Amino acid sequence: MTLASMKRKYEPRKVQLGPDGERVATSAMIASLAAEGYDTVAAPFGHALLEMAKKDEKIVGLSADLSKYTDLYVFAQAMPDRFYQMGMAEQVLMSAAAGLAREGFNPFATTYAVFASRRAYDFIAMAIAEEKLPVKICCALPGLTTGYGPSHQATEDLAIFRGLPNMTVIDPCDADDIMGMVPQIAAHDGPVYTRLPRGKVPSVLRQYKPDYQFQLGKAQIIKDGKDVLVVSTGFMTMRALDAAKKLADDNVDVAVLHVPTIKPLDTETILAEARKGGRLVVTAENHTVVGGLGEAVARTLLTEGVTPGFKMIGLPDEFLEAGALPTLHDMYGLSVEKVVQSIKGWL
Amino acid sequence: MTAIRRQSAASNVSLERRAWNIRRKALLMGEVQGQGYIGQALGVADVLAAAFFHVLEYRAEDPEWEGRDRFLLSIGHYAIALYAALMEAGILPEDELETYGMDDSRMPMSGMASYTPGMEITGGSLGHGLGIAVGMALGLKRKNNPAFVFNLMSDGELGEGSTWEAVMSGVQYKLDNLVCLVDFNDQQADGKTTAALARGREEDKWAAFGWHTQRVDGNDLKAVVAAFEAACKSDHPGPRVIIFDTTMCKGIKFLEEREITHFVRVEADEWAKALTVLEEEKPQ
Numbered sequence: 001m002t003l004a005s006m007k008r009k010y011e012p013r014k015v016q017l018g019p020d021g022e023r024v025a026t027s028a029m030i031a032s033l034a035a036e037g038y039d040t041v042a043a044p045f046g047h048a049l050l051e052m053a054k055k056d057e058k059i060v061g062l063s064a065d066l067s068k069y070t071d072l073y074v075f076a077q078a079m080p081d082r083f084y085q086m087g088m089a090e091q092v093l094m095s096a097a098a099g100l101a102r103e104g105f106n107p108f109a110t111t112y113a114v115f116a117s118r119r120a121y122d123f124i125a126m127a128i129a130e131e132k133l134p135v136k137i138c139c140a141l142p143g144l145t146t147g148y149g150p151s152h153q154a155t156e157d158l159a160i161f162r163g164l165p166n167m168t169v170i171d172p173c174d175a176d177d178i179m180g181m182v183p184q185i186a187a188h189d190g191p192v193y194t195r196l197p198r199g200k201v202p203s204v205l206r207q208y209k210p211d212y213q214f215q216l217g218k219a220q221i222i223k224d225g226k227d228v229l230v231v232s233t234g235f236m237t238m239r240a241l242d243a244a245k246k247l248a249d250d251n252v253d254v255a256v257l258h259v260p261t262i263k264p265l266d267t268e269t270i271l272a273e274a275r276k277g278g279r280l281v282v283t284a285e286n287h288t289v290v291g292g293l294g295e296a297v298a299r300t301l302l303t304e305g306v307t308p309g310f311k312m313i314g315l316p317d318e319f320l321e322a323g324a325l326p327t328l329h330d331m332y333g334l335s336v337e338k339v340v341q342s343i344k345g346w347l
Numbered sequence: 348m349t350a351i352r353r354q355s356a357a358s359n360v361s362l363e364r365r366a367w368n369i370r371r372k373a374l375l376m377g378e379v380q381g382q383g384y385i386g387q388a389l390g391v392a393d394v395l396a397a398a399f400f401h402v403l404e405y406r407a408e409d410p411e412w413e414g415r416d417r418f419l420l421s422i423g424h425y426a427i428a429l430y431a432a433l434m435e436a437g438i439l440p441e442d443e444l445e446t447y448g449m450d451d452s453r454m455p456m457s458g459m460a461s462y463t464p465g466m467e468i469t470g471g472s473l474g475h476g477l478g479i480a481v482g483m484a485l486g487l488k489r490k491n492n493p494a495f496v497f498n499l500m501s502d503g504e505l506g507e508g509s510t511w512e513a514v515m516s517g518v519q520y521k522l523d524n525l526v527c528l529v530d531f532n533d534q535q536a537d538g539k540t541t542a543a544l545a546r547g548r549e550e551d552k553w554a555a556f557g558w559h560t561q562r563v564d565g566n567d568l569k570a571v572v573a574a575f576e577a578a579c580k581s582d583h584p585g586p587r588v589i590i591f592d593t594t595m596c597k598g599i600k601f602l603e604e605r606e607i608t609h610f611v612r613v614e615a616d617e618w619a620k621a622l623t624v625l626e627e628e629k630p631q
Contacts, residue, residue: 084520087519089512089516091513092513096482096485099478099483099485102468103482126469126475127475127479
């Protein structure tokens with residue numbers, strides 16, 4: 001433990017109130033991410049999977065004591081004979097999913113993103129990815145979506161799974177993404193890691209683009225603009241769209257390119273958009289700036305000799321604080337206000 | 348499964364001779380590379396002979412046949428032993444023996460599913476096989492496929508936490524189609540397994556978890572066969588384990604008497620000597 005943190009540990013504290021004098025408490029792990037102004041869909045993953053499972057009898061579900069908190073319970077309750085409760089045992093969760101895939105099944109394994117990426121990694125790498133088995137690993141609490149502290153904040157999961165050959169890596173933004181994604185990953189004949197917004201999940205993308213359809217491996221322009229190109233993934237696309245509205249008031253015209261599939265990356269679309277000159281390119285992700293979308297985009301641009309102004313919004317290379325989620329999003333630059341501020345500062 | 352309904356068991360070649368053949372092929376592969384996990388291969392040869400020529404249902408000409416019993420090699424470094432058994436079983440062509448460990452060989456040093464017919468999983472990262480076996484056993488039950496899943500693991504893997512996750516899971520799902528084979532040669536990379544984590548009475552641990560448990564001399568073919576039969580025929584409503592106490596380098600006296608380590612060093616001229624010694628012990 002560093003001396004600095006020791007010092008902090010022994011400093012007495014007082015209650016800190018929010019701007020309106022309210023108490024700001026640590027958000028529970030089950031907190032939904034629904035932002036104001038958006039409709040929400042309850043447990044979109046669970047319902048979409050159940051619909052797919054009705055058509056594809058090879059689909060089975062497994063969880064390591066987190067079916068409730070990954071929305072898998074919807075499937076598990078409707079099809080109990082196709083659900084395997086593996087207990088608090090993430091290693092055998094992944095190994096058994098591999099074994100079921102070997103026997104011809106289409107397993108969806110759920111846990112929290114931290115446990116899949118940290119605790120079960122070797123089992124995902126060797127039992128699943130090396131064999132290119134079609135196991136779909138669907139993980140709640142991606143990045144900074146809980147104020148519970150580093151034990152539950154998967155801030156480096158995308159970097160970990162991007163580095164793993166054969167993996168398809170997805171960071172969906174909203175309920176529209178999830179419901180579009182489930183049938184596509186079910187049909188994908190290979191391993192998938194997807195982050196999973198769960199609970200009451202906002203419906204965002206169709207509010208901006210009514211005909212929006214998730215397409216595996218494709219980036220899509222959700223909103224066009226001539227001053228800034230935000231290349232974003234996960235819920236940061238929602239933040240980017242909200243920030244774009246505010247920036248419009250200051251006559252800053254922001255385009256938002258949503259990149260739900262981190263790997264394989266849709267380099268063609270990213271390059272085409274970045275080549276439309278004169279726009280600052282800003283990547284935005286709910287993930288450490290190390291090894292995620294931002295660095296993937298930077299590599300894509302640089303190796304192709306496309307060099308617009310380039311900035312990254314993401315989490316710092318640190319273990320993050322515990323606290324209330326809005327406080328933390330503000331602290332680490334993921335809130336709408338901070339995104340607006342960052343972009344203005346760069347122009 | 349009813350043991351001894353096997354096509355493989357119909358042969359009039361004795362199990363002793365099968366084990367001898369497996370040892371001989373492993374030594375020949377070791378000679379090709381000048382190295383190999385020969386101590387383990389010689390030690391586990393009797394278990395493999397019983398498995399492939401008395402117990403397992405398979406079709407040599409169709410290694411992916413849906414009705415086959417699944418035989419998982421969790422211990423990738425034992426590949427040299429399994430290649431020998433697969434050749435003896437006619438699943439791998441014997442004329443590829445000399446490619447062992449070479450570039451572009453179908454028989455890499457560590458067993459991998461994508462290289463070798465008959466190799467069900469990629470081993471090597473220890474503590475993986477039993478968990479995969481749990482998933483396959485669940486899958487077979489879903490399909491109403493009566494095949495068994497056998498997982499061959501080492502005593503060193505008893506130290507991996509993932510093994511015990513799978514042990515509990517097998518009981519939870521009453522996997523009576525799952526048989527775990529533990530090669531207990533009391534040898535891991537840094538020394539004796541019993542001086543590391545496997546200090547207790549292993550058979551008692553498995554039994555306490557709810558497994559049908561046996562511990563036998565893994566170099567006594569009659570005992571090995573009897574244990575396989577008891578495991579497969581038992582009406583125990585859950586998974587089965589057989590712990591085989593084996594002797595590293597079994598069958599080659601001068602190697603058996605050497606100071607045994609995880610990776611037994613064999614000098615260049617000793618491969619031929621070992622084969623000569625083995626030749627003198629050739630069973631009918």
